[in-house]
Amino acid sequence: MTRAVVLSHLGHELLVAPESTLTPTRCALRSALPPLVAGDEVRLAVDGDTVLALEALPRQTLLERQTARGTRPICANLDTLLITFASAPAPHGDLLDPLLAAAFDAGLEPWLLHNKCDLASPEAETLHQAFSALGFRAFRLSAKAGEGIEALRTALQGRRAAFAGQSGVGKSSLLNALMPEAAAKVGSLSERLNRGLGRGRHTTSVVRLYPLGASLTEGTLIDAPGLRRFVPLPVSTWALAKTFPDVAAAAAHCRFRDCAHDQEPGCGVQAALADGTLGAERLARYRQCQAGPEAL
Ligand SMILES: Nc1nc2c(ncn2[C@@H]2O[C@H](COP(=O)(O)OP(=O)(O)OP(=O)(O)O)[C@@H](O)[C@H]2O)c(=O)[nH]1
Ligand SMILES: [Mg+2]
Ligand SMILES: [Zn+2]
Structure with missing residues (x-):
């Protein structure tokens, strides 16, 4: 067999x-x-x-998403999730955090891919630096200019990775830059508008795996349709702490282990907010990610 x-x-x-x-x-x-x-x-x-x-055969890992009709599997046996954002379209903070949390809960290593670096975007650059400062592995890339592609190809050797991110950030373009033989379809903005992609249709329509070499042990890469939003399964406390290491570091100083970081005395998170080591927007994003499926 x-x-x-x-x-x-x-x-x-x-x-x-x-x-x-x-x-x-x-x-x-x-x-x-x-x-x-x-x-x-x-x-x-x-x-x-x-x-x-x-x-x-039994799965080593499974990435799933929550839908209105229940849980749906997306990809199996990954070890790395390539969370992709770009200079344009403007990055969606609400999408990146749940993807990070879902990667951790599924046992995957999340990497952040910042594509379209040939286009200046202070917003994407700030995001890139913030993720790097939090200790995440982040790549500066341009599928168009070829920047960073060699480094990404080397890093992907032997990995089982999948792209995830908004439509139009250049996931399929990165796939083609890494392996031209994939010849994945790439969508231009005008095409997108003509086909009504602005209203939520995507250039890539199916999830598809591509072997990176002559054998599966050399690595595999999965291209997927863009996500408008991503609702993971309920996020575990552990994954939330991995996604927000800055909030977790402040919370380590809370007097109570079950502190909700709200009105409790001796709250390390409130103290970090007060002395400016933690920004209010980080706590807001933490709470939004924690709420997870309720936002469905
Ligand atoms: N300037 C610039 N444009 C890029 C770059 N990478 C991709 N693009 C353009 O961005 C557009 C969208 O690229 P795709 O690769 O189709 O994006 P996608 O993320 O696969 O989109 P979906 O399949 O809809 O999820 C195309 O017009 C690409 O030519 C880049 O590095 N720089
Ligand atoms: Mg695509
Ligand atoms: Zn607290």
């Missing part, structure tokens, strides 16, 4: 790549299989031209 990785879910079929050849192959699904996503591993039965996914 052949082991394969799921490249993409195509309605009633899967696009898979057998580990030995990595040749993209369409296959049908045995009826009892659970919903499969890019990055999932399956066992195939091959009979002439007929390929059937028989069995889903």
